[in-house]
Amino acid sequence: MIFKRQRRILGTLVDQAVLRLAEKSKSKRSSTKSIHPSTLVICPRRVYYYLMEEPFELVKDPRGLRILENGTKVHERFQTYFQEAGILLASESSIKNEDLWLSGKIDAIVTMENTKYVVELKSIQSGKFKCLTSPLKAHMEQIQLYMHCTGIHKGIVIYENKDTQETCEFEVNYDPEIANSLINRILTIQDAVKTKQPPARVCKNIEEGKWKFCEYCPSCF
Ligand code: SF4
Numbered sequence: 001m002i003f004k005r006q007r008r009i010l011g012t013l014v015d016q017a018v019l020r021l022a023e024k025s026k027s028k029r030s031s032t033k034s035i036h037p038s039t040l041v042i043c044p045r046r047v048y049y050y051l052m053e054e055p056f057e058l059v060k061d062p063r064g065l066r067i068l069e070n071g072t073k074v075h076e077r078f079q080t081y082f083q084e085a086g087i088l089l090a091s092e093s094s095i096k097n098e099d100l101w102l103s104g105k106i107d108a109i110v111t112m113e114n115t116k117y118v119v120e121l122k123s124i125q126s127g128k129f130k131c132l133t134s135p136l137k138a139h140m141e142q143i144q145l146y147m148h149c150t151g152i153h154k155g156i157v158i159y160e161n162k163d164t165q166e167t168c169e170f171e172v173n174y175d176p177e178i179a180n181s182l183i184n185r186i187l188t189i190q191d192a193v194k195t196k197q198p199p200a201r202v203c204k205n206i207e208e209g210k211w212k213f214c215e216y217c218p219s220c221f
Contacts, residue, residue, distance in 0.1 A: 015062035022058050022065055034096075034103040035186055037145045041138040042212065044185055044199040048192050049216040051101075056215035064213050074123045074160055075107050082110050082119075089116065095149040100186050106146050110156075117171075118146045118155040129161040135170045141182055143172055148179040 033051045040047055049056070059065060075092075082088035087110040096103045108119040120143045124132075135143070135157040143155040153174035160167050192199050201220060203209040209217040 018062040018065050018069075019058075019060060026058055033101075035101045035189065037102070037104045037142050037182075040145070040182065040185060040189075041141040043202045043214070044189050044192075045201055045220060046214055046216055047189050048198045049219055051189070051193050052196070054216060054219050057218055059210075059213045059215055061213070068213060070162070071123050075121050078119075078121050078158070078160075079108055082108055087112055095146060097149055100183065101190065102145075102149070102186065104146070106150070109150070109152065115154055116152045118143060118150060118152050120146070120155065120157045121160075122157065123160045123162050126161055126163040129159060129164075129166065129168070132159060132168060132170075135172060140172060141178060144175055144178045145182050147172075147174040148176075148182075 033053070035047055035051070039050070079088065079091040082091075088108060089111050090109040091107070092105045093109060094103065094105055106118055107121045110117050110119055120135075120139055122136075122139055128136075134140075139157050143157055147153055147155050155172040155174075156169050157172060158167055158169040188199060203212065203214070203220070206217050206221040209220060214220070
């Protein structure tokens with residue numbers, strides 16, 4: 001039997017479904033605006049637009065949306081593994097700080113040898129995985145904020161290679177200097193909201209914004 005790649009039939013239906021699901025989740029966006037650590041560490045300007053309820057355009061890239069969703073599904077798998085390993089204390093546990101307008105969810109809190117750890121789970125491309133010698137800056141910052149808010153001063157950032165499912169992990173200690181710099185970033189955003197002056201762009205051009213799946217590209221550039 002000779003096979004040849006056929007016209008995308010299922011793939012097209014899946015792409016349409018992905019876009020419809022994205023549209024539905026857009027309408028479910030919370031009306032209570034808060035600062036999410038995962039966005040804060042990527043771009044303060046994006047947080048500003050979100051807080052200001054700037055109209056946004058859904059990223060109409062089904063493949064990109066599936067990449068993002070894959071990342072979320074990694075959390076579920078690892079939470080199940082931690083549960084089975086008997087170390088899971090909490091998954092997707094909420095953090096909130098009203099003064100800082102901050103809210104988020106911690107991927108997992110685990111306990112090993114009587115020590116609690118905040119865990120940040122990430123999936124990453126092979127090329128980047130091979131080069132890891134420390135947590136990436138954004139991930140380091142994210143976990144520092146979680147450690148700051150929970151008072152658990154030990155953390156682990158664990159990466160899974162998207163292509164091979166290998167893992168590597170880095171233990172991270174709380175660093176008040178990094179946490180304070182993030183709090184200052186939040187204060188800057190709060191000022192920006194009050195003065196209606198958006199913080200500086202972090203992207204060099206609109207293409208970079210699209211590559212980051214930023215829904216505020218049209219407002220930003
Ligand atoms: S396009 Fe880039 S700089 Fe502009 S808001 Fe989005 S992430 Fe930030």
